[in-house]
Amino acid sequence: MAADAQDVETDEELEGLLEFLRDARGFDFSGYKRSSLGRRIRKRMSDVGIDSYADYRDQLETNAGEFGALFNTILINVTSVFRDADAWTFLQREVVPELLAQVGGEEEIRVWSAGCSSGEEAYSLAIMFAEALGLEEALNRVKIYGTDVDDEALRDARSGLYPAKTLEPLAPELRDKYFEQNGSQYSFRSDLRRRVIFGRHDITRDAPISRLDLLVCRNTLMYFNVEAQTQIIDRFHFALREGGFLFLGKAEMLLNDSDRFDVMSMRQRVFRRRPGEASTPYQPVPVKMRQGFGLEVQSVTRNRQLRDLILDASPGAALAVDVDGIVVLINNHARVQFGLTANDIGRPFQDLEISYRPVELRSLIEQATHERRTLRVNGAERRVGDDVQYFDILIQPLVGSAGLPAATNITFTDVTVATQLKAEVKRVREDLETAYEELQSTNEELETTNEELQSSIEELETTNEELQSTNEELETTNEELQSGNEELETMNEEMRIRSEELDEARAFLEGVLTSIAAxxxxxxxxxxxxxxxxxxxxxxxxxxxxxxxxxxxxxxxxxxxxxxxxxxxxxxxxxxxxxxxxxxxxxxxxxxxxxxxxxxxxxxxxxxxxxxxxxxxxxxxx
Structure with a gap:
Protein backbone atom coordinates (compact mmCIF):
# COMPACT_ATOMS: atom_id res chain seq x y z
CA MET A 1 0.00 0.00 0.00
CA ALA A 2 2.84 2.38 0.82
CA ALA A 3 4.42 1.73 -2.59
CA ASP A 4 1.10 2.45 -4.33
CA ALA A 5 0.75 5.73 -2.42
CA GLN A 6 4.29 6.69 -3.43
CA ASP A 7 3.52 5.95 -7.10
CA VAL A 8 0.39 8.13 -6.95
CA GLU A 9 2.38 10.94 -5.37
CA THR A 10 5.09 10.60 -8.05
CA ASP A 11 2.50 10.70 -10.84
CA GLU A 12 0.96 13.85 -9.35
CA GLU A 13 4.39 15.48 -9.06
CA LEU A 14 5.15 14.57 -12.70
CA GLU A 15 1.85 16.08 -13.88
CA GLY A 16 2.57 19.20 -11.84
CA LEU A 17 5.97 19.52 -13.51
CA LEU A 18 4.40 19.07 -16.97
CA GLU A 19 1.85 21.77 -16.18
CA PHE A 20 4.70 24.08 -15.09
CA LEU A 21 6.57 23.43 -18.37
CA ARG A 22 3.41 24.22 -20.35
CA ASP A 23 2.71 27.49 -18.51
CA ALA A 24 6.35 28.66 -18.30
CA ARG A 25 7.62 27.81 -21.78
CA GLY A 26 4.57 26.88 -23.89
CA PHE A 27 5.58 23.20 -24.32
CA ASP A 28 2.56 20.94 -23.82
CA PHE A 29 3.75 17.37 -23.25
CA SER A 30 0.34 16.15 -22.07
CA GLY A 31 -0.04 13.92 -25.14
CA TYR A 32 3.28 12.11 -24.67
CA LYS A 33 3.48 8.62 -23.27
CA ARG A 34 4.01 8.93 -19.53
CA SER A 35 6.39 5.98 -19.30
CA SER A 36 8.93 7.29 -21.82
CA LEU A 37 8.38 10.91 -20.77
CA GLY A 38 8.99 10.15 -17.09
CA ARG A 39 12.05 8.08 -17.97
CA ARG A 40 13.66 10.93 -19.92
CA ILE A 41 12.90 13.53 -17.27
CA ARG A 42 14.35 11.29 -14.56
CA LYS A 43 17.46 10.78 -16.71
CA ARG A 44 17.99 14.55 -16.84
CA MET A 45 17.32 14.80 -13.08
CA SER A 46 19.95 12.15 -12.51
CA ASP A 47 22.46 14.06 -14.67
CA VAL A 48 22.10 17.14 -12.42
CA GLY A 49 21.95 15.12 -9.18
CA ILE A 50 18.28 15.78 -8.23
CA ASP A 51 15.94 13.08 -6.88
CA SER A 52 12.44 14.66 -6.72
CA TYR A 53 10.28 16.41 -9.28
CA ALA A 54 9.63 19.28 -6.84
CA ASP A 55 13.37 19.93 -6.40
CA TYR A 56 13.87 19.75 -10.16
CA ARG A 57 11.12 22.33 -10.67
CA ASP A 58 13.02 24.62 -8.28
CA GLN A 59 16.12 24.04 -10.44
CA LEU A 60 14.20 25.10 -13.56
CA GLU A 61 12.89 28.24 -11.86
CA THR A 62 16.37 29.35 -10.79
CA ASN A 63 18.33 28.24 -13.86
CA ALA A 64 16.75 29.22 -17.19
CA GLY A 65 19.41 27.32 -19.14
CA GLU A 66 18.18 24.04 -17.68
CA PHE A 67 15.04 24.24 -19.86
CA GLY A 68 17.13 23.76 -23.00
CA ALA A 69 18.96 20.76 -21.61
CA LEU A 70 15.66 19.16 -20.51
CA PHE A 71 13.95 19.71 -23.87
CA ASN A 72 16.94 18.25 -25.71
CA THR A 73 16.64 15.16 -23.50
CA ILE A 74 12.87 14.84 -24.06
CA LEU A 75 12.89 15.67 -27.80
CA ILE A 76 15.36 13.07 -29.00
CA ASN A 77 16.58 14.32 -32.39
CA VAL A 78 17.66 11.17 -34.23
CA THR A 79 17.79 11.55 -37.99
CA SER A 80 20.13 11.26 -40.97
CA VAL A 81 20.22 11.73 -44.72
CA PHE A 82 18.01 9.10 -46.43
CA ARG A 83 17.53 7.24 -43.14
CA ASP A 84 16.31 3.63 -43.74
CA ALA A 85 17.55 3.33 -47.33
CA ASP A 86 15.01 0.62 -48.31
CA ALA A 87 12.08 2.84 -47.37
CA TRP A 88 13.46 5.75 -49.37
CA THR A 89 14.12 3.50 -52.35
CA PHE A 90 10.47 2.41 -52.28
CA LEU A 91 9.42 6.04 -52.06
CA GLN A 92 11.56 7.00 -55.08
CA ARG A 93 10.58 4.06 -57.28
CA GLU A 94 6.92 3.53 -56.42
CA VAL A 95 5.47 6.62 -54.77
CA VAL A 96 7.13 9.59 -56.49
CA PRO A 97 6.22 8.54 -60.08
CA GLU A 98 2.59 8.05 -59.08
CA LEU A 99 2.58 11.33 -57.17
CA LEU A 100 3.97 13.23 -60.18
CA ALA A 101 1.45 11.62 -62.49
CA GLN A 102 -1.55 12.69 -60.41
CA VAL A 103 -0.27 16.21 -59.67
CA GLY A 104 0.16 17.19 -63.31
CA GLY A 105 2.86 19.03 -65.18
CA GLU A 106 2.24 22.59 -63.97
CA GLU A 107 0.90 22.33 -60.41
CA GLU A 108 2.98 22.99 -57.31
CA ILE A 109 4.14 19.94 -55.34
CA ARG A 110 3.71 20.47 -51.58
CA VAL A 111 5.58 18.31 -49.06
CA TRP A 112 5.64 18.44 -45.26
CA SER A 113 8.36 16.89 -43.08
CA ALA A 114 6.79 16.90 -39.59
CA GLY A 115 9.26 16.43 -36.74
CA CYS A 116 12.17 17.23 -39.07
CA SER A 117 14.70 17.68 -36.23
CA SER A 118 17.97 19.10 -37.65
CA GLY A 119 16.71 19.02 -41.26
CA GLU A 120 18.38 15.99 -42.88
CA GLU A 121 14.99 14.48 -43.77
CA ALA A 122 13.73 17.70 -45.42
CA TYR A 123 16.90 18.03 -47.49
CA SER A 124 16.64 14.34 -48.45
CA LEU A 125 13.16 15.09 -49.84
CA ALA A 126 14.55 18.05 -51.81
CA ILE A 127 17.27 15.86 -53.34
CA MET A 128 14.75 13.12 -54.16
CA PHE A 129 12.42 15.46 -56.07
CA ALA A 130 15.34 17.25 -57.80
CA GLU A 131 16.55 13.90 -59.08
CA ALA A 132 13.04 12.88 -60.17
CA LEU A 133 12.05 16.17 -61.86
CA GLY A 134 15.37 17.72 -62.76
CA LEU A 135 16.85 20.60 -60.79
CA GLU A 136 15.25 23.42 -62.81
CA GLU A 137 11.72 22.05 -62.57
CA ALA A 138 12.17 21.23 -58.88
CA LEU A 139 13.17 24.85 -58.21
CA ASN A 140 9.94 26.03 -59.87
CA ARG A 141 7.43 23.50 -58.54
CA VAL A 142 8.52 21.82 -55.30
CA LYS A 143 7.93 23.41 -51.89
CA ILE A 144 8.98 21.54 -48.76
CA TYR A 145 8.00 22.48 -45.20
CA GLY A 146 10.18 21.24 -42.33
CA THR A 147 8.71 21.67 -38.83
CA ASP A 148 9.64 20.75 -35.30
CA VAL A 149 9.04 21.99 -31.74
CA ASP A 150 12.76 22.10 -30.93
CA ASP A 151 14.04 25.62 -31.72
CA GLU A 152 17.68 24.56 -31.36
CA ALA A 153 17.25 21.75 -33.88
CA LEU A 154 15.49 24.16 -36.25
CA ARG A 155 18.44 26.55 -36.06
CA ASP A 156 20.71 23.71 -37.19
CA ALA A 157 18.25 22.83 -39.96
CA ARG A 158 18.09 26.40 -41.26
CA SER A 159 21.89 26.63 -41.46
CA GLY A 160 22.05 23.62 -43.81
CA LEU A 161 25.55 22.80 -42.52
CA TYR A 162 26.54 19.19 -41.80
CA PRO A 163 29.82 17.39 -41.06
CA ALA A 164 31.11 14.87 -43.57
CA LYS A 165 30.13 11.98 -41.29
CA THR A 166 26.45 12.96 -41.48
CA LEU A 167 26.56 12.79 -45.29
CA GLU A 168 28.20 9.36 -45.46
CA PRO A 169 24.91 7.61 -46.50
CA LEU A 170 24.79 9.91 -49.55
CA ALA A 171 26.46 8.80 -52.76
CA PRO A 172 29.59 10.91 -53.50
CA GLU A 173 28.16 12.22 -56.77
CA LEU A 174 24.95 13.35 -55.02
CA ARG A 175 26.94 14.94 -52.20
CA ASP A 176 29.05 16.91 -54.69
CA LYS A 177 25.94 17.91 -56.64
CA TYR A 178 23.81 19.12 -53.72
CA PHE A 179 26.36 20.16 -51.09
CA GLU A 180 29.28 22.60 -51.16
CA GLN A 181 32.28 22.16 -48.88
CA ASN A 182 32.55 24.93 -46.30
CA GLY A 183 35.64 24.37 -44.21
CA SER A 184 35.23 21.09 -42.34
CA GLN A 185 31.49 20.99 -43.09
CA TYR A 186 29.20 20.83 -46.10
CA SER A 187 26.41 23.32 -46.86
CA PHE A 188 23.28 22.48 -48.84
CA ARG A 189 23.15 24.27 -52.21
CA SER A 190 21.54 27.68 -51.85
CA ASP A 191 19.10 27.69 -54.78
CA LEU A 192 17.41 24.45 -53.72
CA ARG A 193 17.67 25.50 -50.05
CA ARG A 194 15.23 28.32 -50.76
CA ARG A 195 12.54 25.75 -51.63
CA VAL A 196 12.77 24.29 -48.09
CA ILE A 197 10.97 26.32 -45.41
CA PHE A 198 11.62 25.59 -41.73
CA GLY A 199 9.40 26.71 -38.87
CA ARG A 200 8.30 25.82 -35.35
CA HIS A 201 5.14 23.72 -35.28
CA ASP A 202 3.54 21.53 -32.62
CA ILE A 203 1.60 18.74 -34.35
CA THR A 204 -0.55 18.28 -31.23
CA ARG A 205 -1.69 21.93 -31.10
CA ASP A 206 -0.96 23.98 -34.22
CA ALA A 207 -3.10 24.03 -37.36
CA PRO A 208 -1.73 21.60 -39.98
CA ILE A 209 -0.22 22.65 -43.31
CA SER A 210 -2.82 21.95 -45.97
CA ARG A 211 -3.15 20.67 -49.56
CA LEU A 212 -0.17 18.34 -49.26
CA ASP A 213 0.93 15.78 -51.84
CA LEU A 214 3.31 14.02 -49.44
CA LEU A 215 3.48 14.10 -45.63
CA VAL A 216 6.53 12.56 -43.93
CA CYS A 217 6.41 11.98 -40.17
CA ARG A 218 8.85 9.24 -39.24
CA ASN A 219 9.23 7.83 -35.75
CA THR A 220 7.54 10.82 -34.13
CA LEU A 221 4.08 9.41 -33.40
CA MET A 222 5.54 6.66 -31.24
CA TYR A 223 6.27 9.20 -28.49
CA PHE A 224 2.58 10.06 -28.07
CA ASN A 225 -0.23 8.19 -26.35
CA VAL A 226 -3.08 6.61 -28.30
CA GLU A 227 -5.44 9.58 -27.94
CA ALA A 228 -2.82 12.04 -29.13
CA GLN A 229 -1.87 9.79 -32.06
CA THR A 230 -5.53 9.59 -33.12
CA GLN A 231 -5.91 13.36 -33.14
CA ILE A 232 -2.60 13.82 -35.00
CA ILE A 233 -3.68 11.31 -37.68
CA ASP A 234 -6.95 13.28 -38.02
CA ARG A 235 -4.91 16.40 -38.71
CA PHE A 236 -2.68 14.57 -41.18
CA HIS A 237 -5.75 13.29 -43.00
CA PHE A 238 -7.09 16.83 -43.21
CA ALA A 239 -3.71 18.14 -44.47
CA LEU A 240 -3.40 15.67 -47.38
CA ARG A 241 -5.06 16.10 -50.74
CA GLU A 242 -7.11 13.22 -52.08
CA GLY A 243 -4.57 10.65 -53.22
CA GLY A 244 -1.81 12.28 -51.12
CA PHE A 245 0.78 10.00 -49.50
CA LEU A 246 1.66 9.52 -45.82
CA PHE A 247 5.17 8.20 -44.99
CA LEU A 248 5.63 6.98 -41.39
CA GLY A 249 8.56 5.46 -39.52
CA LYS A 250 9.41 1.82 -38.91
CA ALA A 251 8.24 2.01 -35.29
CA GLU A 252 4.76 3.28 -36.21
CA MET A 253 1.63 1.67 -37.56
CA LEU A 254 -1.58 3.01 -39.10
CA LEU A 255 -4.17 0.44 -38.17
CA ASN A 256 -7.99 0.61 -38.02
CA ASP A 257 -8.05 3.47 -40.51
CA SER A 258 -8.74 1.65 -43.77
CA ASP A 259 -11.74 3.88 -44.48
CA ARG A 260 -9.42 6.88 -44.91
CA PHE A 261 -6.04 5.43 -45.99
CA ASP A 262 -4.97 2.71 -48.44
CA VAL A 263 -1.82 0.73 -47.66
CA MET A 264 0.88 1.22 -50.30
CA SER A 265 3.48 -0.74 -48.34
CA MET A 266 2.98 -1.82 -44.74
CA ARG A 267 6.62 -2.92 -44.59
CA GLN A 268 7.84 0.55 -45.56
CA ARG A 269 4.96 2.32 -43.74
CA VAL A 270 3.64 4.18 -46.80
CA PHE A 271 -0.09 4.99 -47.01
CA ARG A 272 -2.32 6.89 -49.42
CA ARG A 273 -5.32 9.06 -48.54
CA ARG A 274 -8.44 7.56 -50.05
CA PRO A 275 -10.77 9.69 -52.20
CA GLY A 276 -13.73 11.27 -50.46
CA GLU A 277 -14.20 12.35 -46.87
CA ALA A 278 -14.83 9.32 -44.70
CA SER A 279 -14.64 11.33 -41.48
CA THR A 280 -15.67 14.74 -40.25
CA PRO A 281 -13.54 17.67 -41.49
CA TYR A 282 -10.57 18.71 -39.41
CA GLN A 283 -11.44 20.56 -36.22
CA PRO A 284 -8.60 22.14 -34.20
CA VAL A 285 -9.26 20.14 -31.03
CA PRO A 286 -6.30 20.22 -28.61
CA VAL A 287 -4.82 17.14 -27.02
CA LYS A 288 -6.59 16.66 -23.68
CA MET A 289 -4.84 16.56 -20.33
CA ARG A 290 -4.83 13.31 -18.43
CA GLN A 291 -7.85 12.55 -16.30
CA GLY A 292 -7.29 13.85 -12.79
CA PHE A 293 -6.72 17.49 -13.66
CA GLY A 294 -10.49 18.04 -13.68
CA LEU A 295 -12.98 19.31 -16.19
CA GLU A 296 -12.16 22.94 -15.37
CA VAL A 297 -8.46 22.61 -16.27
CA GLN A 298 -9.39 20.63 -19.39
CA SER A 299 -11.84 23.32 -20.47
CA VAL A 300 -9.35 26.13 -19.87
CA THR A 301 -6.68 24.24 -21.82
CA ARG A 302 -9.08 23.55 -24.69
CA ASN A 303 -10.20 27.18 -24.86
CA ARG A 304 -6.62 28.44 -24.76
CA GLN A 305 -5.49 26.05 -27.46
CA LEU A 306 -8.50 26.87 -29.65
CA ARG A 307 -7.63 30.54 -29.24
CA ASP A 308 -4.00 29.84 -30.15
CA LEU A 309 -5.02 27.87 -33.25
CA ILE A 310 -7.25 30.69 -34.43
CA LEU A 311 -4.55 33.30 -33.79
CA ASP A 312 -1.86 31.22 -35.50
CA ALA A 313 -4.08 30.86 -38.56
CA SER A 314 -4.23 34.65 -39.01
CA PRO A 315 -2.23 35.99 -41.97
CA GLY A 316 0.37 38.02 -40.07
CA ALA A 317 1.93 38.75 -36.70
CA ALA A 318 -0.61 39.87 -34.10
CA LEU A 319 -0.74 40.56 -30.38
CA ALA A 320 -3.26 42.10 -28.00
CA VAL A 321 -2.83 44.37 -24.96
CA ASP A 322 -5.54 44.91 -22.33
CA VAL A 323 -6.54 48.28 -20.86
CA ASP A 324 -3.95 47.87 -18.09
CA GLY A 325 -1.13 47.52 -20.61
CA ILE A 326 -0.70 43.76 -20.07
CA VAL A 327 -0.04 41.44 -23.02
CA VAL A 328 -2.94 39.00 -23.27
CA LEU A 329 -2.44 37.37 -26.70
CA ILE A 330 0.54 36.59 -28.97
CA ASN A 331 0.13 34.51 -32.11
CA ASN A 332 2.75 32.21 -33.64
CA HIS A 333 3.71 34.68 -36.39
CA ALA A 334 4.50 37.33 -33.76
CA ARG A 335 6.56 34.87 -31.71
CA VAL A 336 8.64 33.88 -34.72
CA GLN A 337 8.92 37.38 -36.24
CA PHE A 338 9.79 39.33 -33.09
CA GLY A 339 11.44 36.71 -30.87
CA LEU A 340 8.53 36.57 -28.39
CA THR A 341 7.51 33.51 -26.36
CA ALA A 342 4.36 32.27 -24.67
CA ASN A 343 6.01 33.35 -21.40
CA ASP A 344 5.64 36.99 -22.49
CA ILE A 345 1.87 36.72 -22.13
CA GLY A 346 0.97 38.41 -18.85
CA ARG A 347 3.95 40.77 -18.93
CA PRO A 348 3.60 44.57 -19.16
CA PHE A 349 3.65 45.57 -22.81
CA GLN A 350 6.10 48.39 -22.07
CA ASP A 351 8.71 45.82 -20.95
CA LEU A 352 8.85 44.27 -24.44
CA GLU A 353 11.06 45.59 -27.21
CA ILE A 354 8.14 45.40 -29.66
CA SER A 355 6.44 48.23 -27.69
CA TYR A 356 8.94 50.79 -28.98
CA ARG A 357 10.62 49.14 -31.99
CA PRO A 358 10.06 49.41 -34.93
CA VAL A 359 7.76 52.26 -33.82
CA GLU A 360 6.56 53.75 -30.51
CA LEU A 361 3.32 51.80 -30.04
CA ARG A 362 2.41 52.81 -26.48
CA SER A 363 1.39 56.35 -27.41
CA LEU A 364 -0.47 55.05 -30.48
CA ILE A 365 -2.39 52.60 -28.30
CA GLU A 366 -3.40 55.45 -25.99
CA GLN A 367 -4.45 57.58 -28.97
CA ALA A 368 -6.46 54.78 -30.58
CA THR A 369 -8.18 53.99 -27.26
CA HIS A 370 -8.94 57.64 -26.53
CA GLU A 371 -10.22 58.45 -30.03
CA ARG A 372 -11.85 55.02 -30.46
CA ARG A 373 -10.63 54.63 -34.00
CA THR A 374 -8.19 52.39 -35.81
CA LEU A 375 -4.73 53.84 -36.51
CA ARG A 376 -2.35 52.73 -39.24
CA VAL A 377 1.42 53.12 -39.51
CA ASN A 378 2.81 52.41 -43.00
CA GLY A 379 6.36 51.28 -43.77
CA ALA A 380 7.72 51.20 -40.21
CA GLU A 381 11.41 50.27 -40.41
CA ARG A 382 12.88 47.53 -38.19
CA ARG A 383 16.57 46.59 -38.22
CA VAL A 384 17.70 43.11 -37.23
CA GLY A 385 21.49 43.01 -37.47
CA ASP A 386 22.32 43.89 -41.08
CA ASP A 387 18.77 43.16 -42.30
CA VAL A 388 16.08 45.83 -42.67
CA GLN A 389 12.39 44.96 -42.48
CA TYR A 390 9.34 47.14 -43.14
CA PHE A 391 5.89 46.66 -41.61
CA ASP A 392 2.43 48.15 -42.01
CA ILE A 393 1.04 48.26 -38.47
CA LEU A 394 -2.67 48.37 -37.57
CA ILE A 395 -3.65 49.49 -34.04
CA GLN A 396 -7.29 48.58 -33.47
CA PRO A 397 -9.11 49.38 -30.19
CA LEU A 398 -11.54 46.71 -28.98
CA VAL A 399 -14.69 47.74 -27.11
CA GLY A 400 -16.45 45.53 -24.57
CA SER A 401 -20.14 44.82 -24.26
CA ALA A 402 -20.62 47.83 -21.96
CA GLY A 403 -19.14 50.20 -24.54
CA LEU A 404 -15.91 50.61 -22.57
CA PRO A 405 -12.40 49.93 -23.97
CA ALA A 406 -11.47 46.30 -23.41
CA ALA A 407 -8.16 45.80 -25.23
CA THR A 408 -6.12 46.83 -28.25
CA ASN A 409 -5.31 44.48 -31.12
CA ILE A 410 -2.03 45.15 -32.99
CA THR A 411 -1.29 43.46 -36.33
CA PHE A 412 1.91 43.63 -38.38
CA THR A 413 1.99 43.09 -42.15
CA ASP A 414 5.45 42.49 -43.63
CA VAL A 415 5.90 44.81 -46.64
CA THR A 416 9.69 44.57 -46.80
CA VAL A 417 9.85 43.26 -50.35
CA ALA A 418 7.46 45.84 -51.79
CA THR A 419 9.20 48.74 -50.01
CA GLN A 420 12.68 47.68 -51.01
CA LEU A 421 11.55 47.01 -54.56
CA LYS A 422 9.98 50.47 -54.85
CA ALA A 423 13.11 52.19 -53.53
CA GLU A 424 15.35 50.09 -55.76
CA VAL A 425 13.33 50.85 -58.88
CA LYS A 426 13.29 54.57 -58.06
CA ARG A 427 17.03 54.60 -57.40
CA VAL A 428 17.84 52.75 -60.61
CA ARG A 429 15.66 55.06 -62.68
CA GLU A 430 17.40 58.16 -61.28
CA ASP A 431 20.82 56.66 -61.94
CA LEU A 432 19.89 55.78 -65.50
CA GLU A 433 18.53 59.25 -66.25
CA THR A 434 21.67 60.96 -64.88
CA ALA A 435 24.05 58.58 -66.63
CA TYR A 436 22.25 58.97 -69.96
CA GLU A 437 23.08 62.71 -70.08
CA GLU A 438 26.67 62.36 -68.87
CA LEU A 439 27.79 59.36 -70.95
CA GLN A 440 26.65 60.11 -74.52
CA SER A 441 29.93 58.66 -75.80
CA THR A 442 28.72 55.22 -74.65
CA ASN A 443 25.17 55.74 -75.87
CA GLU A 444 24.91 52.48 -77.79
CA GLU A 445 25.86 50.36 -74.78
CA LEU A 446 23.55 52.35 -72.51
CA GLU A 447 20.61 51.90 -74.87
CA THR A 448 21.05 48.14 -74.72
CA THR A 449 21.32 48.25 -70.94
CA ASN A 450 18.34 50.57 -70.68
CA GLU A 451 16.19 48.18 -72.70
CA GLU A 452 17.15 45.31 -70.42
CA LEU A 453 16.44 47.39 -67.33
CA GLN A 454 13.12 48.59 -68.72
CA SER A 455 12.13 45.00 -69.42
CA SER A 456 13.11 44.05 -65.87
CA ILE A 457 11.14 46.98 -64.44
CA GLU A 458 8.05 45.99 -66.44
CA GLU A 459 8.35 42.40 -65.25
CA LEU A 460 8.74 43.58 -61.66
CA GLU A 461 5.73 45.89 -61.98
CA THR A 462 3.71 43.03 -63.49
CA THR A 463 4.79 40.74 -60.67
CA ASN A 464 3.90 43.41 -58.11
CA GLU A 465 0.43 43.79 -59.64
CA GLU A 466 -0.02 40.03 -59.47
CA LEU A 467 1.04 40.09 -55.83
CA GLN A 468 -1.45 42.85 -55.02
CA SER A 469 -4.22 40.99 -56.86
CA THR A 470 -3.33 37.78 -55.06
CA ASN A 471 -3.38 39.52 -51.67
CA GLU A 472 -6.86 40.94 -52.36
CA GLU A 473 -8.16 37.49 -53.28
CA LEU A 474 -6.54 35.89 -50.26
CA GLU A 475 -8.44 38.15 -47.82
CA THR A 476 -11.58 36.01 -48.24
CA THR A 477 -10.53 32.95 -46.24
CA ASN A 478 -7.57 31.80 -44.14
CA GLU A 479 -7.00 28.92 -46.51
CA GLU A 480 -6.81 31.19 -49.57
CA LEU A 481 -4.50 33.55 -47.66
CA GLN A 482 -2.11 30.75 -46.82
CA SER A 483 -1.96 29.67 -50.48
CA GLY A 484 -1.34 33.24 -51.63
CA ASN A 485 1.54 33.72 -49.19
CA GLU A 486 3.20 30.64 -50.58
CA GLU A 487 2.95 32.06 -54.11
CA LEU A 488 4.46 35.31 -52.83
CA GLU A 489 7.54 33.46 -51.61
CA THR A 490 8.25 32.32 -55.16
CA MET A 491 7.71 35.81 -56.54
CA ASN A 492 9.92 37.29 -53.81
CA GLU A 493 12.76 35.13 -55.08
CA GLU A 494 12.23 36.45 -58.60
CA MET A 495 12.31 40.00 -57.23
CA ARG A 496 15.57 39.32 -55.42
CA ILE A 497 17.17 38.05 -58.64
CA ARG A 498 15.91 41.10 -60.54
CA SER A 499 17.20 43.40 -57.82
CA GLU A 500 20.64 41.84 -58.12
CA GLU A 501 20.56 42.47 -61.88
CA LEU A 502 19.59 46.11 -61.27
CA ASP A 503 22.41 46.51 -58.71
CA GLU A 504 24.88 45.15 -61.24
CA ALA A 505 23.67 47.60 -63.92
CA ARG A 506 23.86 50.50 -61.50
CA ALA A 507 27.40 49.53 -60.48
CA PHE A 508 28.33 49.44 -64.16
CA LEU A 509 27.01 52.95 -64.73
CA GLU A 510 28.76 54.30 -61.64
CA GLY A 511 31.98 52.67 -62.83
CA VAL A 512 31.73 54.43 -66.19
CA LEU A 513 31.26 57.81 -64.47
CA THR A 514 34.16 57.11 -62.11
CA SER A 515 36.46 56.18 -65.00
CA ILE A 516 36.23 59.66 -66.57
CA ALA A 517 39.62 61.33 -65.95
CA ALA A 518 38.26 64.90 -65.95
Missing part, protein backbone atom coordinates in the same frame (compact mmCIF):
# COMPACT_ATOMS: atom_id res chain seq x y z
CA UNK A 519 36.63 66.40 -62.87
CA UNK A 520 32.83 66.18 -63.20
CA UNK A 521 30.63 67.96 -60.66
CA UNK A 522 26.83 67.97 -60.79
CA UNK A 523 24.98 70.80 -58.99
CA UNK A 524 21.25 70.91 -58.34
CA UNK A 525 19.15 74.01 -59.01
CA UNK A 526 20.10 75.41 -55.57
CA UNK A 527 23.84 74.92 -56.41
CA UNK A 528 24.34 72.07 -53.95
CA UNK A 529 26.71 69.28 -54.94
CA UNK A 530 24.86 66.13 -56.04
CA UNK A 531 27.75 64.25 -57.70
CA UNK A 532 31.54 64.53 -57.28
CA UNK A 533 33.53 61.99 -59.33
CA UNK A 534 36.98 60.55 -58.76
CA UNK A 535 38.51 63.11 -61.18
CA UNK A 536 37.24 65.93 -58.95
CA UNK A 537 38.72 64.20 -55.89
CA UNK A 538 42.11 63.78 -57.61
CA UNK A 539 42.12 67.43 -58.81
CA UNK A 540 40.94 69.24 -55.65
CA UNK A 541 41.61 66.74 -52.86
CA UNK A 542 38.03 66.69 -51.49
CA UNK A 543 36.25 63.33 -51.14
CA UNK A 544 32.70 62.83 -52.33
CA UNK A 545 31.32 62.28 -48.82
CA UNK A 546 32.79 65.66 -47.77
CA UNK A 547 30.99 67.70 -50.46
CA UNK A 548 27.72 65.94 -51.39
CA UNK A 549 24.69 68.07 -50.45
CA UNK A 550 27.02 70.98 -49.53
CA UNK A 551 26.68 74.44 -51.28
CA UNK A 552 29.27 74.45 -54.07
CA UNK A 553 30.02 78.16 -53.74
CA UNK A 554 30.62 77.70 -50.01
CA UNK A 555 33.32 75.03 -50.44
CA UNK A 556 36.91 75.95 -49.59
CA UNK A 557 39.32 74.44 -52.11
CA UNK A 558 41.81 75.56 -54.75
CA UNK A 559 39.23 76.84 -57.26
CA UNK A 560 37.93 80.43 -56.72
CA UNK A 561 34.32 79.45 -57.21
CA UNK A 562 33.04 83.01 -56.99
CA UNK A 563 34.46 83.59 -60.49
CA UNK A 564 32.06 80.91 -61.78
CA UNK A 565 28.90 82.20 -60.08
CA UNK A 566 27.79 84.46 -62.91
CA UNK A 567 28.47 81.78 -65.52
CA UNK A 568 26.50 79.14 -63.56
CA UNK A 569 23.56 81.45 -62.89
CA UNK A 570 23.42 82.41 -66.60
CA UNK A 571 23.49 78.71 -67.58
CA UNK A 572 20.65 77.90 -65.17
CA UNK A 573 18.63 80.84 -66.42
CA UNK A 574 19.09 80.30 -70.18
CA UNK A 575 19.35 76.48 -70.00
CA UNK A 576 22.18 76.74 -72.54
CA UNK A 577 25.82 75.74 -72.35
CA UNK A 578 27.97 78.66 -71.17
CA UNK A 579 31.28 79.83 -72.54
CA UNK A 580 34.35 77.97 -71.37
CA UNK A 581 35.85 79.72 -68.34
CA UNK A 582 39.63 79.72 -67.75
CA UNK A 583 40.47 80.26 -64.08
CA UNK A 584 43.74 80.29 -62.19
CA UNK A 585 43.52 77.76 -59.38
CA UNK A 586 45.57 75.63 -56.99
CA UNK A 587 45.25 71.84 -57.21
CA UNK A 588 45.35 69.37 -54.30
CA UNK A 589 49.17 69.25 -54.45
CA UNK A 590 49.41 73.02 -53.97
CA UNK A 591 50.46 73.64 -57.55
CA UNK A 592 49.16 76.69 -59.41
CA UNK A 593 47.27 75.60 -62.48
CA UNK A 594 45.06 76.98 -65.18
CA UNK A 595 41.66 75.28 -64.92
CA UNK A 596 39.20 75.25 -67.82
CA UNK A 597 35.59 74.98 -66.71
CA UNK A 598 32.69 74.11 -69.03
CA UNK A 599 29.19 74.73 -67.59
CA UNK A 600 26.31 72.79 -69.17
CA UNK A 601 22.63 72.68 -68.14
CA UNK A 602 21.53 69.41 -66.49
CA UNK A 603 18.08 68.45 -67.74
CA UNK A 604 17.85 65.38 -65.56
CA UNK A 605 16.12 64.96 -62.21
CA UNK A 606 15.16 68.41 -60.73
CA UNK A 607 17.45 70.41 -63.08
CA UNK A 608 20.82 71.97 -62.21
CA UNK A 609 24.15 72.17 -64.03
CA UNK A 610 27.12 69.95 -64.88
CA UNK A 611 30.62 71.39 -64.44
CA UNK A 612 33.42 69.74 -66.44
CA UNK A 613 36.82 70.87 -65.06
CA UNK A 614 40.18 70.02 -66.61
CA UNK A 615 43.66 70.98 -65.46
CA UNK A 616 45.66 73.13 -67.89
CA UNK A 617 49.32 73.92 -67.74
CA UNK A 618 51.15 74.71 -64.48
CA UNK A 619 53.07 77.94 -63.99
CA UNK A 620 55.84 75.97 -62.24
CA UNK A 621 55.41 77.50 -58.80
CA UNK A 622 54.64 75.59 -55.59
Missing amino acids: AVVVLDKSFKVKSWNRGATDLWGLRQDEVVDEPFFGLDFGLPTNELLATVEQCVKTRRRGATAVINAVNRLGRHITCTVQCSPFDGHRGGVVLLMEEGRSDGTE
